[in-house]
Amino acid sequence: MDARVTTHSPPSQNSQTAERPPSTTPAARRQFFVRVAQTVAAAVGWNRLLVRLLTVLGSILGVSASYAGVRFLWPRNPQKADDWIPLVPVDQIVPDTVQTAWLNTLGVYVVRQSGTQGERIVVLKASCTHLGCITQWDAGLRQFVCPCHGSAFDKEGHRLRGPARRALERCAVDLVDGVLLVNTRLTYRRENGGWDDPRSFVRLDESVG
Numbered sequence: 487m488d489a490r491v492t493t494h495s496p497p498s499q500n501s502q503t504a505e506r507p508p509s510t511t512p513a514a515r516r517q518f519f520v521r522v523a524q525t526v527a528a529a530v531g532w533n534r535l536l537v538r539l540l541t542v543l544g545s546i547l548g549v550s551a552s553y554a555g556v557r558f559l560w561p562r563n564p565q566k567a568d569d570w571i572p573l574v575p576v577d578q579i580v581p582d583t584v585q586t587a588w589l590n591t592l593g594v595y596v597v598r599q600s601g602t603q604g605e606r607i608v609v610l611k612a613s614c615t616h617l618g619c620i621t622q623w624d625a626g627l628r629q630f631v632c633p634c635h636g637s638a639f640d641k642e643g644h645r646l647r648g649p650a651r652r653a654l655e656r657c658a659v660d661l662v663d664g665v666l667l668v669n670t671r672l673t674y675r676r677e678n679g680g681w682d683d684p685r686s687f688v689r690l691d692e693s694v695g
Contacts, residue, residue, distance in 0.1 A: 569669045569670075569671050569672070570660065570667045570668070570669050571592070571667065571668050571669070571670070572662075572665050572666070572667050573588065573596065573609075573665070573666045573667065573668055574587075574596070574665070574666055575664050575665050575666070576607060576661060576664060576665070576666050576688070576690065577664065579596060579598045579607060579666070580598065581598050581600060581605065582598060582599070582600050583597075583598055584596070584597050584623050584625075584641060585597070585598075586623055589612055589620070592668070592670055593611065593612045593613065593620065593670070594609050594610060594611055594612060594657055594668065594670060595609070595610045595612055595623060595630070596608075596609050596666070596668075597609070597610060597641060597642065597643075598690075599641070599642060604689060604690070604691075605689075605690040606687045606688060606689050606690060607659065607666060607687065607688045607690065608642070608643070608656050608659065608686065608687045608688075609656060609657040609659050609666075609668045610630075610643045610654045610655070610656055610657070611654060611655045611656070611657060611670070611673060612630075612654075613654075613655075614632040614634065614635075614637050614650055614654075615637075615645075615650045615651070615652040615653070615654060615655065616632065616634075616635055616637050616648070616649050616650035616651075617634065617635070619632050619633060619634035619635070620633075621633075621637075621639065621654070628640070628641055629641075629646060630643070630654065632650065635649050635650075636649075637649060637650035639653065639654050643655075643656065643676070644676070652675065652676070652677055653675070653676040653677070655673040655674060655675055655680075656673060656674045656676075656680070656681060656686040656687070657669060657670050657672065657673055657674075657686075658672035658673070658674070658685045658686065659685070659686070659687065659688050660685070660688070661688045666688065672685070674686040
């Protein structure tokens, strides 16, 4: 009886290649290193771009701070004739009232006051002396109230509560032929005696209605 012998042919080269893990092929290794190199290059490029952006931003902030410092230290520009703005005939301002008609255009309140020193008209800047938010006149409370942080001022502009530490500022005013003029570029602070300046108010006599 003939014995049957089973033989196995050696695996072909193609089958060996197919069985090799793809990640161990030279081409795969080259692709891996290329991707790593591209990732590193991209990270370096972004870092350089970030450094450039921060440098530009720092330069802009430096220039802005320098400009603000110069504006703070530089004296005011001489007043011009067209800085004076006619508002209203004073006889149209009702006594003991706060006029808000020029709040949106000039950012001021016109206040006609009555007190021991007689009757006067002042023009108050609406900006809160804390951070510059525009105050709102509350007729019920008879106060100027800051909507941002709650500071309050009375009808004459005196500080009632903080965080503001100063009274509202007054604008320069004048009276020409019965018409009230205002100069919003020239302001006066109570804390340094500016409210005593005769240009910070208009005194009314009995002949004015």
